[in-house]
Amino acid sequence: MKTAVIFASSHGTTEKVAAQIANELPNTDIINLKKQSKIDLDLYTHIVVGGSIHAGQIQGVVKTFCKNNMVKLLEKQIGLFICAMNEPDYDTELKNAFPELLMNHAKTKKVVGGEFLVEKMNFIEKFLVKKIAGVTESQSKINNEKIHELIAEISQ
Numbered sequence: 001m002k003t004a005v006i007f008a009s010s011h012g013t014t015e016k017v018a019a020q021i022a023n024e025l026p027n028t029d030i031i032n033l034k035k036q037s038k039i040d041l042d043l044y045t046h047i048v049v050g051g052s053i054h055a056g057q058i059q060g061v062v063k064t065f066c067k068n069n070m071v072k073l074l075e076k077q078i079g080l081f082i083c084a085m086n087e088p089d090y091d092t093e094l095k096n097a098f099p100e101l102l103m104n105h106a107k108t109k110k111v112v113g114g115e116f117l118v119e120k121m122n123f124i125e126k127f128l129v130k131k132i133a134g135v136t137e138s139q140s141k142i143n144n145e146k147i148h149e150l151i152a153e154i155s156q
């Protein structure tokens, strides 16, 4: 078993979650899609892909990665996760984040909560989260239970 945890993050929360998953699985590489786009997927038996939701959408680099590597990904044991904060929309956001083929193939897929990190937001982001979510201070809602479920389910 060799695993790649492949992610994109805007303010660092998905990166934190990806690192936690990588630390708890043996023989794992962690790959930031914003820094590395060419990945030799042949090296891995298991692949975890994660990103975060902003204005209803996962990062474009995650969408592109899934689309461009679909054939290879369908040969692997797959785990998918998103970081998100708008609980009523979690199911829809997860469903829209990844291609249907990959969702159906995945052994495990989770919404692991997230964080609002006000100090990392630009002016427009601060304005939006205040207007839409009423948030003016940083808050964390990372769901460790979901993270551990993902780790257990992909290892099976």
Ligand SMILES: Cc1cc2nc3c(=O)[nH]c(=O)nc-3n(C[C@H](O)[C@H](O)[C@H](O)COP(=O)(O)O)c2cc1C
Pocket: 008, 009, 010, 011, 012, 013, 014, 015, 051, 052, 053, 054, 055, 056, 057, 083, 084, 085, 086, 087, 089, 093, 113, 114, 115, 116, 117, 121, 125, 126, 128, 129
């Ligand atoms: C500008 C902005 C827009 C967001 N939009 C959504 C959203 O539409 N739905 C949602 O569930 N969470 C939304 N979030 C919450 C993020 O998904 C959450 O902050 C996540 O932890 C970010 O992870 P990252 O730091 O890895 O990018 C938004 C956050 C920001 C700052």
